[in-house]
Amino acid sequence: MSTKYTIRDYDYKKPTWCPGCGDFTILNVLKKVFASMGLPPHEVVIVSGIGCGSKLPHYIRVNGFHTIHGRALPIAMGLKIARPDLTVISIGGDGDTFGIGAGHFANVPRSNIGIVHLAQNNGVFGLTTGQPSPTAPKGFRGNIYRPFQPIPVALSAGATFVARTWTGNPNHMEYVIKEAIKHVQEGYGFAFVDIIQYCITYNPVIFGEPFITYYKKREYDLQKDPNYDPSDITMAYKMAYVDGDKFPIGIFYRDTSQKALEVEFDLVNDPPALRPREARDVREILNKYK
Amino acid sequence: MRRFRGISWMIGGAAGLGINTVAELLSKVLVREGFYVFANIEYESLIRGGHSYYRVRYDTRPLNSHVDYVDVLLALDDPSLVGDGGEHSDGHIHELHEGSVVIFDRESSRVEDEVFDELESRGVYVYDVPMTRIVREAAAGGKVNLVVRNMVGFGVSTYVLGLDKEVVESVIRERFAKKEAVAEANVKLHDLGYKYAMENFRDGRRIILDPPSTKDEVLIATGNHMAAAGAVRAGLRVWAQYPMTPASRIYRYLEEVKDKYGIFLVQPESELAVINIAIGAAFAGARAGVATSGGGFALMTEALGLAGIAEVPIVVIVASRPGPSTGLPTRQEQGDLRQVLHASQGYYPKAVILPGDPYEVFFDVANAFNIAWKYQMPVIVNYDKHIAESFYTFPYPDQDMYVYEDGKWLSEEELKSIREAGDNYKRFKVTEDGISPLMDLGTEDLVIWSTGNEHNEYGDITERADERVVQMDKRYRKIETFKRELEERFNYYMPVKVYGEPDAEIAIVGWGSTKGVILDLLELLSEDGINAKFVQIRFAYPFPTEAVKSALGDAKLKIIVENNFDGLMEGLIRENALIEMDYSIRKYDGRPFSLEYLYDRFISLLKEVRVVG
Numbered sequence: 001m002s003t004k005y006t007i008r009d010y011d012y013k014k015p016t017w018c019p020g021c022g023d024f025t026i027l028n029v030l031k032k033v034f035a036s037m038g039l040p041p042h043e044v045v046i047v048s049g050i051g052c053g054s055k056l057p058h059y060i061r062v063n064g065f066h067t068i069h070g071r072a073l074p075i076a077m078g079l080k081i082a083r084p085d086l087t088v089i090s091i092g093g094d095g096d097t098f099g100i101g102a103g104h105f106a107n108v109p110r111s112n113i114g115i116v117h118l119a120q121n122n123g124v125f126g127l128t129t130g131q132p133s134p135t136a137p138k139g140f141r142g143n144i145y146r147p148f149q150p151i152p153v154a155l156s157a158g159a160t161f162v163a164r165t166w167t168g169n170p171n172h173m174e175y176v177i178k179e180a181i182k183h184v185q186e187g188y189g190f191a192f193v194d195i196i197q198y199c200i201t202y203n204p205v206i207f208g209e210p211f212i213t214y215y216k217k218r219e220y221d222l223q224k225d226p227n228y229d230p231s232d233i234t235m236a237y238k239m240a241y242v243d244g245d246k247f248p249i250g251i252f253y254r255d256t257s258q259k260a261l262e263v264e265f266d267l268v269n270d271p272p273a274l275r276p277r278e279a280r281d282v283r284e285i286l287n288k289y290k
Numbered sequence: 291m292r293r294f295r296g297i298s299w300m301i302g303g304a305a306g307l308g309i310n311t312v313a314e315l316l317s318k319v320l321v322r323e324g325f326y327v328f329a330n331i332e333y334e335s336l337i338r339g340g341h342s343y344y345r346v347r348y349d350t351r352p353l354n355s356h357v358d359y360v361d362v363l364l365a366l367d368d369p370s371l372v373g374d375g376g377e378h379s380d381g382h383i384h385e386l387h388e389g390s391v392v393i394f395d396r397e398s399s400r401v402e403d404e405v406f407d408e409l410e411s412r413g414v415y416v417y418d419v420p421m422t423r424i425v426r427e428a429a430a431g432g433k434v435n436l437v438v439r440n441m442v443g444f445g446v447s448t449y450v451l452g453l454d455k456e457v458v459e460s461v462i463r464e465r466f467a468k469k470e471a472v473a474e475a476n477v478k479l480h481d482l483g484y485k486y487a488m489e490n491f492r493d494g495r496r497i498i499l500d501p502p503s504t505k506d507e508v509l510i511a512t513g514n515h516m517a518a519a520g521a522v523r524a525g526l527r528v529w530a531q532y533p534m535t536p537a538s539r540i541y542r543y544l545e546e547v548k549d550k551y552g553i554f555l556v557q558p559e560s561e562l563a564v565i566n567i568a569i570g571a572a573f574a575g576a577r578a579g580v581a582t583s584g585g586g587f588a589l590m591t592e593a594l595g596l597a598g599i600a601e602v603p604i605v606v607i608v609a610s611r612p613g614p615s616t617g618l619p620t621r622q623e624q625g626d627l628r629q630v631l632h633a634s635q636g637y638y639p640k641a642v643i644l645p646g647d648p649y650e651v652f653f654d655v656a657n658a659f660n661i662a663w664k665y666q667m668p669v670i671v672n673y674d675k676h677i678a679e680s681f682y683t684f685p686y687p688d689q690d691m692y693v694y695e696d697g698k699w700l701s702e703e704e705l706k707s708i709r710e711a712g713d714n715y716k717r718f719k720v721t722e723d724g725i726s727p728l729m730d731l732g733t734e735d736l737v738i739w740s741t742g743n744e745h746n747e748y749g750d751i752t753e754r755a756d757e758r759v760v761q762m763d764k765r766y767r768k769i770e771t772f773k774r775e776l777e778e779r780f781n782y783y784m785p786v787k788v789y790g791e792p793d794a795e796i797a798i799v800g801w802g803s804t805k806g807v808i809l810d811l812l813e814l815l816s817e818d819g820i821n822a823k824f825v826q827i828r829f830a831y832p833f834p835t836e837a838v839k840s841a842l843g844d845a846k847l848k849i850i851v852e853n854n855f856d857g858l859m860e861g862l863i864r865e866n867a868l869i870e871m872d873y874s875i876r877k878y879d880g881r882p883f884s885l886e887y888l889y890d891r892f893i894s895l896l897k898e899v900r901v902v903g
Contacts, residue, residue, distance in 0.1 A: 013750060042737050047570070050742075057739065058750055063731055065573055066741035066751070067566075068596050074563040078570025078578065081528055081554055083731055086574075107559035265554065272527040272554055273575035274730075279694035280551055282523045286686065289511035290321075 005038060007031045012061040022167030022197030023053050026120065027060060029173045030089075034062065036174075037181065044087045047076040049096035052127050053120035056091055070101030073108045076115045082273035084114065084262035087181060094121040098134040098148040109159035112189035114260035116180045119150060119192070122199045130202030151240035151252055154192040155233060160255040161191035162236065164248065167198070168212045169219065172249060179251060187268075189260035196247075215247050222250035230254045291359050291387040294814070294885055296349030297499055299362040299447065301440070302370030302382055306338040308440035309366065311465075313344035315444060317510055317681050318461045319453055324505040326352045328806070330680035330882065334378065335535070335619040341369050341379035350502040354647070354682065354806030355885040360385045361497050362450055364393040364443045366421075368401050388413030391495055393446045395439070398422040415495035417487055419446050424482050441476050445483020452498035455484065507686045513677035516648040516687075517607050518543035520655030521579050522551050523692055528571035528578040530556045530564040535619050536675040537581040537609035561586035565593040565606070572602050573740065575730055577659050581607035584626045585616065591633045594668050596742040598638025601718065601726065601765070603662035603697065606670045607655065609678040612880045621880030622675045624802050627858035630670045631830055637762070639724075639769045641669045642830040646787075646805030647677060649684040650828070656692040657783065663697035665725065665768045672830070674853070676803035676882040700727045709735055716747040720760060724767025773832050785834035788841045790816075790823035796901070797845035798892075799871065801827045801859050804851050807883045814889055820896070827859060833866040842869060847901060849873045849892070853882060873899070 010031040017023045034044060044062035048054035050069035057064025063086075067075050076090035097105050097119040108117075123140070125131040132143035135150070154162045161183040165173040173195065180191035198204050198211035206214040222228045222239065229235055236253035262268050299316065301309045310331065317329045325348040333342035345356045363382055365371045371394060373381030383405070386392065392409065394401075396418045406416060421439040429435075448458050459477050466473035487494065518540050521529070529548075531541045541557065548555050558564055564580050571578035582590065587608050597604050608630055612623035630642055641661050645654040651673060658669040700708075700715075704727070708715060715736045719726040726747075731738060739749030744761060746752045776783055790812050800808045808824045815822050825841040827834070842848060850860045850871045855878040860871050875891050877883055 040735075042732055042735060045731060055751065058741070061737060063737045064739045064741075064749075065570075065600070066739075066743065067569075067600075068592055068742050071562065071566040071593060071596075074558065074566035075570035075573070077558075077563075078528065078530070078567035078572075079574045079731075080570075081556070081567070082571040082574035082576035082578070086732055103559050104563055107563065111556075111558075267554065270552075272552070273571070275527065275552060276525075277577075277694070277696050278525055279689075279692065280522055280525055282519050282689055284550075285519045285522060285547055286509060286689070289509040289515060290686070 005035045005040065007035050010034055010041060010061050013059050015059045016055065017052055018201050020200045021052070022122065023056065023120065025167040025170050025173065026053070026118070026195060026197070027056055029170050029177060031060060032174055033177050033181065037178065039087055044089065045079060047072045047079060047088065047090045049092035049101065051093040051096055051125070053091065053093050054096065070096050070099070070104070072096060073101060073104040073117060076117070077108050077111065077113045080113050080115050080262060081267065083271050084267045085271050087184070088115045089118065090115055091118040091120065094119060094123065094133040094135045094148070095125050098150060102134070106153065106157045109154060109157040109190045109192065111261050112158065112160060112258055114184040114187065114189055114262050116177070116184055116191045116193065118177070119194050120197060121150065121194055122197045122203055124199045124203040126199045126202055130199070149240065150194045152237055155236055155240065155253055158190070159192040160189045160258050161251070162253040163192070163251045164194040164196065166196040166215055166249060168215055169249070172221065176251065183254065184260065186256070187260045187263040188256050189258055218245060218247035220246045220248045222248055222252065292886065293359060293387070294357055295351070296347050296353055297361050297451070297497055298357050298359060299346045299364070299451065300343055300360045300382060301364045301366065301443070302341065302343040303366030304339050304369070305333060305336055305342050306437070307366045308437050309342055309344050312364070312440045312444045313346055314681070315461055315465060316346050316447065319448070319458050320346070320348045321508060321510045321683055322457050322461060323454060323501040325350060325499070325501060326508070326683040327510055328353050328356055328680065328682060330356050330676065332881070333620050341374070343370065343382065348499070350499065352683065353810060355810040356882070358385055358884045358886055359387055360390060362391045362393070362447060364447050366439060366443060368399050372401055372405055383409070386412070386414045390414045391417060391450050391497060393417045393419060393443055393450070395419055395421040417446055417450065417491055417494060419443070419483065419486055421483070424486060425479070428479060428482060438476070438479050441479035442483035445480040446487040448480070449484045449487040450494070450496050452496055508683050509686055510681050510683050511648055512679050512681055513645070513648045513651045513673050514539045514609070514679065515543055516652040517581065517655045517671070520652040521605070521659070522547060522553065523652070523689055524656040524659035525577050525694060526551070526553050526579055526659070527576035528554045528568065530558060530567040530578070530580050532557060532561045532564050532582065532586055534583045534586045536611055536678040537583050537607065540581045540607065561589040562593070565590035565604070568604050569593060569597050569602050572604050573600070577663070579605035579607065579659070581609065583609050583611050584613050584629060587626070587629065587633065595634030595636060595638060597668045598634065598640060599742055599744070599765070600740045601666040603666050604668050605655070605658045605662050606668060608670060608672045610672065610674040612878070618880040620675070622803070622853060622882045623878060623880060624674050624804070624853040624858070625855065626672060627830055627862070630672045637766070639665065639667045639765050640831060641665070641667065641772065643669065643671045644801045644828050644830055645671065645673050645677065646802055646826055646828065647684065648682045649687060651677065652687045653692055660695040661772070664695055665772050666697060666728070667768060672802070674803050676853070682806070698725050698727045700729045705729070705733060705736065714748055717749040718745055718747050718761060718764070720747055720764050722767070723771040724764050725771065769832055776829070776832065776834065780837070783829070785829040786837040786841050787826040787828065788823055789826070791821055792823060793843065794821045794823040795846040796820065796822035797825055797842050797848045798822055799825045799827065799842070799848060799850040799859070799863070800852070804853055804883060807885055807888050808851055810885050811888050811892060830862060833862060835866045838863060838867045839869065847872050847899070849875060849895065851875045851883070851888065853877050
């Protein structure tokens with residue numbers, strides 16, 4: 001891979017996030033990933049939904065489409081169909097991905113379209129002042145629901161790459177996101193990365209412990225476990241439900257036996273959006289109705 | 291019972307009995323013979339059972355509407371004749387008149403003899419054809435599929451109507467071209483029906499219209515057929531659609547041609563996904579479109595505003611049916627005009643086009659893509675079930691009348707000067723005409739930022755009051771520019787059409803699918819010596835205010851005809867042109883206007899207001 005890009009090449013506006021927000025980590029890691037993979041800014045597109053984290057495209061010099069709540073995934077899908085030659089990343093919060101956009105999270109992976117979806121998962125709606133999100137524990141600020149389980153849902157929805165990382169371990173995040181982008185680049189299809197973070201303003205404490213301390217203590221890197229096989233979906237399901245003392249991070253599942261949608265339909269070498277912009281002769285269609 | 295010109299044939303039966311096939315075959319045969327056909331179906335929201343009926347009306351001259359009476363009724367089951375106590379049907383016996391013909395299988399029926407005595411006394415001629423027995427005998431001990439009784443009934447019909455058997459058989463073979471054995475079986479069954487009628491009803495009543503001596507080059511197709519063709523014509527690349535009656539079939543028609551034309555088709559999880567996939571594809575530079583009905587459109591609403599503020603060119607076809615909610619899912623209404631006009635929060639530029647028949651649908655859908663891309667905004671084409679699913683006969687569209695017009699893209703030189711200045715691309719550059727030039731994603735060293743938030747020229751979020759005003763004004767200027775284009779190219783877009791004498795004192799106003807029946811009404815009125823004109827409004831936004839004013843002119847009596855409850859276009863005219871209609875004729879029973887229904891209501895209205903005695 002070329003190294004002609006540096007992190008500074010991806011700099012753009014100064015973020016408006018709260019000081020100390022995990023979104024800064026995600027932003028910096030993305031720049032690092034793009035630079036180290038040699039991805040030219042103009043060949044990357046980030047599509048985001050709505051929320052603090054979804055403002056990310058405004059703070060990085062790659063193509064960015066900041067859209068509406070919950071719809072980053074289908075927009076990214078349409079974009080990738082039209083321009084499969086570009087690296088397309090969709091990003092949204094836990095409300096975006098697992099709440100209002102849950103219908104897309106359950107279905108877009110089934111298409112195995114080659115996009116990376118990053119979920120900024122902090123258990124809270126920050127921008128609207130701290131309401132519980134779909135991944136909030138039951139009882140949190142009046143939450144009547146049990147928390148949404150991103151990993152098993154992603155597995156069931158047919159994502160061919162399913163991983164988890166967190167903002168307290170930027171090196172791990174860099175590794176996982178890179179692997180996710182590679183999975184897509186190699187034509188294997190949809191990659192999902194659940195990024196556990198906190199909301200420094202509205203959800204900084206996990207079960208009485210500071211976020212960083214809580215997860216640092218429990219962090220369990222799947223890729224350091226010689227017995228863990230990410231190609232085995234039953235292991236992935238089992239690990240997805242491990243909670244409490246152990247906080248598994250890393251690649252839960254990687255299926256390299258499937259072709260990405262854009263590969264299967266041979267769109268990559270002939271992107272629909274780059275085909276000639278011209279009128280088509282439809283007499284053959286009209287003649288059917290003679 | 292007053293009869294109008296042409297012949298009205300009907301097939302009735304439960305869903306699943308193959309009424310569409312026969313009606314469509316007959317329509318095609320008639321067109322091949324040189325006739326003009328108008329064919330429309332009424333069906334229920336179920337897969338099997340219930341009561342459906344398909345009308346085929348034809349004449350030697352163009353016609354654009356159906357009538358309620360029936361000259362030839364092919365009744366495949368008892369409810370088609372006498373109803374089923376009103377659960378699904380009241381039957382069509384009351385639509386028959388002295389001189390009508392009924393094709394019916396009495397031996398497989400429970401309809402009482404008195405019904406037939408009564409029909410006879412009314413001068414209705416019955417072809418009692420044992421369609422079930424003929425099918426059983428034809429199967430010769432093999433597997434019996436009673437659905438094919440429809441083809442026997444078709445054979446009797448073509449005999450009664452005196453149609454050319456060779457033409458009929460070639461049309462059947464064409465329809466089943468992919469399966470030769472099926473084609474031949476159908477030809478045979480048709481032949482059995484035809485021969486049975488000929489041999490057993492030597493003096494039977496036949497209703498024969500001589501074909502016209504010259505054949506015009508016409509098509510017979512529905513609005514949905516032409517929507518698909520129009521989209522392909524305009525260079526469609528990505529199409530997303532979730533099934534919803536009466537728009538569903540557009541997807542099927544595109545599927546038939548997607549490989550040849552390189553169109554990517556997707557049926558995702560919901561209309562939310564549909565519109566957003568299209569927005570993503572269009573954002574990436576591909577011509578993308580979607581189709582739905584009112585309910586699906588409601589789900590698309592929020593994303594439509596995103597396309598508005600982020601200036602993404604998308605085309606949305608809305609084929610309406612009666613609401614609210616699921617309403618009458620397979621029926622007819624023009625009830626969504628305000629919904630499509632006002633979908634999504636806040637103001638954003640858009641165009642709303644209202645084609646009046648399949649011929650217009652072809653060009654309007656194709657032009658919708660031009661408009662969407664030239665002005666970088668959503669364009670909605672709204673028609674209804676009556677246009678979507680009825681077969682019209684219309685001149686073969688000259689595809690060259692549509693000219694591909696692209697959006698404004700930055701030139702290589704302009705891109706170079708942005709790079710040299712060390713600047714970034716301004717996705718929302720403020721320009722005089724409001725149109726900010728487009729740039730392809732992936733352009734060397736330049737990136738695009740866009741957002742559904744208010745933004746500055748670069749697509750950065752802004753909350754500044756001055757930048758908000760600048761961008762709102764910029765977006766609105768696109769509409770001003772488009773309005774100028776509509777005026778300058780009036781004859782290309784035809785936002786308003788006038789039929790009949792331009793200075794007639796009676797102006798009938800309509801939009802969308804009422805066009806056909808109003809045109810046929812004009813003809814009847816002129817036979818009655820009543821001078822009227824028809825003003826067809828084809829754009830809801832931007833509203834062609836001046837054109838509407840001048841089309842209405844000094845008309846003394848302005849009557850608007852709408853297939854809805856609350857007079858949506860009437861309100862739009864009042865709001866935009868400050869013109870009050872004198873009277874309105876509305877219909878909201880979920881059925882389209884038939885010719886005699888409209889004629890009767892029109893004449894009684896004229897009597898009421900003493901225009902005629």
